[in-house]
Amino acid sequence: xxxxxxxxxxxxxxxxxxxxxxxxxxxxxxxxxxxxxxxxxxxxxxxxxxxxxxxxxxxxxxxxxxxxxxxxxxxxxxxxxxxxxxxxxxxxxxxxxxxxxxxxxxxxxxxxxxxxxxxxxxxxxxxxxxxxxxxxxxxxxxxxxxxxxxxxxxxxxxxxxxxxxxxxxxxxxxxxxxxxxxxxxxxxxxxxxxxxxxxxxxxxxxxxxxxxxxxxxxxxxxxxxxxxxx
Amino acid sequence: xxxxxxxxxxxxxxxxxxxxxxxxxxxxxxxxxxxxxxxxxxxxxxxxxxxxxxxxxxxxxxxxxxxxxxxxxxxxxxxxxxxxxxxxxxxxxxxxxxxxxxxxxxxxxxxxxxxxxxxxxxxxxxxxxxxxxxxxxxxxxxxxxxxxxxxxxxxxxxxxxxxxxxxxxxxxxxxxxxxxxxxxxxxxxxxxxxxxxxxxxxxxxxxxxxxxxxxxxxxxxxxxxxxxxx
Numbered sequence: 166x167x168x169x170x171x172x173x174x175x176x177x178x179x180x181x182x183x184x185x186x187x188x189x190x191x192x193x194x195x196x197x198x199x200x201x202x203x204x205x206x207x208x209x210x211x212x213x214x215x216x217x218x219x220x221x222x223x224x225x226x227x228x229x230x231x232x233x234x235x236x237x238x239x240x241x242x243x244x245x246x247x248x249x250x251x252x253x254x255x256x257x258x259x260x261x262x263x264x265x266x267x268x269x270x271x272x273x274x275x276x277x278x279x280x281x282x283x284x285x286x287x288x289x290x291x292x293x294x295x296x297x298x299x300x301x302x303x304x305x306x307x308x309x310x311x312x313x314x315x316x317x318x319x320x321x322x323x324x325x326x327x328x329x330x331x332x333x334x335x336x337x338x339x340x341x342x343x344x345x346x347x348x349x350x351x352x353x354x355x356x357x358x359x360x361x362x363x364x365x366x367x368x369x370x371x372x373x374x375x376x377x378x379x380x381x382x383x384x385x386x387x388x389x390x391x392x393x394x395x
Numbered sequence: 396x397x398x399x400x401x402x403x404x405x406x407x408x409x410x411x412x413x414x415x416x417x418x419x420x421x422x423x424x425x426x427x428x429x430x431x432x433x434x435x436x437x438x439x440x441x442x443x444x445x446x447x448x449x450x451x452x453x454x455x456x457x458x459x460x461x462x463x464x465x466x467x468x469x470x471x472x473x474x475x476x477x478x479x480x481x482x483x484x485x486x487x488x489x490x491x492x493x494x495x496x497x498x499x500x501x502x503x504x505x506x507x508x509x510x511x512x513x514x515x516x517x518x519x520x521x522x523x524x525x526x527x528x529x530x531x532x533x534x535x536x537x538x539x540x541x542x543x544x545x546x547x548x549x550x551x552x553x554x555x556x557x558x559x560x561x562x563x564x565x566x567x568x569x570x571x572x573x574x575x576x577x578x579x580x581x582x583x584x585x586x587x588x589x590x591x592x593x594x595x596x597x598x599x600x601x602x603x604x605x606x607x608x609x610x611x612x613x614x615x616x617x618x619x620x621x622x623x624x625x
Contacts, residue, residue: 217611224608228475235465245458245478252479331573338568343561347580354584378454381447 169234173243176226177302180247180254183219184298186212187254190261191294191359195287198268198352199280206265216258223251239373246373250301253362253369257294260355260362267348267355277345281329286322287356289315293363300370309367313379319360326353399464403473406456407532410477410484413449414528416442417484420491421524421589425517428498428582429510436495446488453481469603476603480531483592483599487524490585490592497578497585507575511559516552517586519545523593530600539597543609549590556583 190212197205227248230236236244271277293312300309330346330353371379420442427435457478460466466474501507523542530539560576560583601609 221608221610228471231461231475232467232471237462241458241462245461245475248475248478249482252482327577331570331577334564334573335568335570338565338573340561340565343564343568347557347561350577350580351584354581378451380451 169230169236172226172230172234173240176223176230176244176247179219179223179226180250181298181302183216183223183251183254184294184301186216186219187257187261188291188294188298190216190258191287191291194261194264194268195284195291197265198271199284201268201272201276203269203272206268209261209265213258213262216255220251220255224248227251239376242373242376246369249369250366253365257359257362260359263355264352267352271345271348274341274345277333277342277349280349282322282326283349283353283356286319286326286353289319289322290356290360290363293319293360297363297366297370300367301373304370304374306371306374309370312363312367316360316364319357323353323357326350399460399466402456402460402464403470406453406460406474406477409449409453409456410480411528411532413446413453413481413484414524414531416446416449417487417491418521418524418528420446420488421517421521424491424494424498425514425521427495428501429514431498431502431506433499433502436498439491439495443488443492446485450481450485454478457481469606472603472606476599479599480596483595487589487592490589493585494582497582501575501578504571504575507563507572507579510579512552512556513579513583513586516549516556516583519549519552520586520590520593523549523590527593527596527600530597531603534600534604536601536604539600542593542597546590546594549587553583553587556580 190209193205193212194209196202197209227244231241231244234240293315296308297312299305300312327350330350334343334346368379371377420439423435423442424439426432427439457474461471461474464470523545526538527542529535530542557580560580564573564576598609601607
């Protein structure tokens with residue numbers, strides 16, 4: 166194998182490792198929330214430090230590979246996509262940290278209720294993350310497209326979660342209920358955002374493989390009220 | 396001027412145009428919110444379409460410039476930073492759209508109160524956006540660093556906004572108050588995120604000029620891989 170190919174392969178392995186780390190963060194943060202276990206939430210903060218280091222290392226590696234090998238075509242697309250995927254993985258990690266912070270805050274109060282549709286939402290989003298990383302590893306455009314489709318399902322669940330939480334707040338407006346509901350609203354929002362990043366990664370995979378930019382498919386058909394949330 | 400320089404200059408002009416467009420979106424969305432003017436909020440949806448198109452054009456231009464000219468050093472850093480700045484500008488636009496959607500929802504109800512500290516927060520964030528774009532245009536590292544410092548101020552204001560809104564909800568828990576408070580919580584969150592993107596752009600400017608990665612400054616001080624540069 167040529168030196169360049171060895172290096173490209175190494176980069177892919179690093180990104181896959183980072184993907185696993187981030188998947189671990191997401192699983193741990195959701196477990197910490199569901200089991201009300203602060204040790205799990207704390208573990209997420211440690212994992213974030215590792216992801217932050219990897220982000221800088223991967224970016225540096227991509228830049229050096231471009232500078233030293235002057236790739237074109239699919240190799241160049243792989244490298245610029247790798248930089249974007251790297252950034253999306255790091256931001257998923259940030260959202261996992263946000264969830265853990267809220268989960269720790271929630272420990273101050275008794276449980277609100279079995280978390281409404283949040284576990285269901287997080288199951289779908291975790292699958293989106295797994296599939297987007299798998300699609301990147303296998304250059305699997307069909308799997309990447311399947312991730313994009315799930316976005317609407319997550320949006321719908323998020324709206325239901327918001328609506329349920331607002332009902333709670335209207336029914337009982339003591340400080341504890343309001344605080345817990347606000348925490349859960351932000352947790353649902355963070356889970357949705359993790360799904361958005363999985364969508365971004367899937368779009369990058371499609372671009373990487375086909376050289377076709379599939380972002381903003383609905384750019385133009387003039388519909389401002391599209392996909393409004395509650 | 397060499398053809399490459401002409402093209403690089405053209406790319407910079409395009410990004411600056413995109414920056415102005417996004418600044419316009421942010422200003423318009425905040426005006427729409429403050430003046431309760433749905434025409435202004437609607438205008439933001441139109442501007443977003445333009446930003447989305449520009450994002451794809453700029454990315455494509457960056458890739459072609461790398462592929463055809465095989466730049467190294469500061470030229471390569473400029474091009475990969477341009478791709479990141481491009482993405483941050485587009486995401487700022489997304490947040491402006493989110494604010495407009497909430498502003499339109501708020502029109503259904505009487506005004507909650509003069510928006511607490513949201514106008515103050517948005518003034519600081521708009522200045523951060525302006526300065527980050529200016530810093531990019533002038534390769535001004537000092538101005539970029541000044542943007543990074545403002546992040547804490549925004550965080551503090553956001554926390555005060557959240558706390559005020561929770562007080563409202565505790566005091567009066569009718570559906571209208573809860574809905575308006577939730578809308579305003581999300582608006583404050585979006586404004587904070589716009590500030591985060593201005594911070595990202597400023598970090599990119601510092602990297603572009605000095606080749607020094609200043610992200611995650613508090614990540615594991617003992618790490619050998621930190622602050623690597625190309």
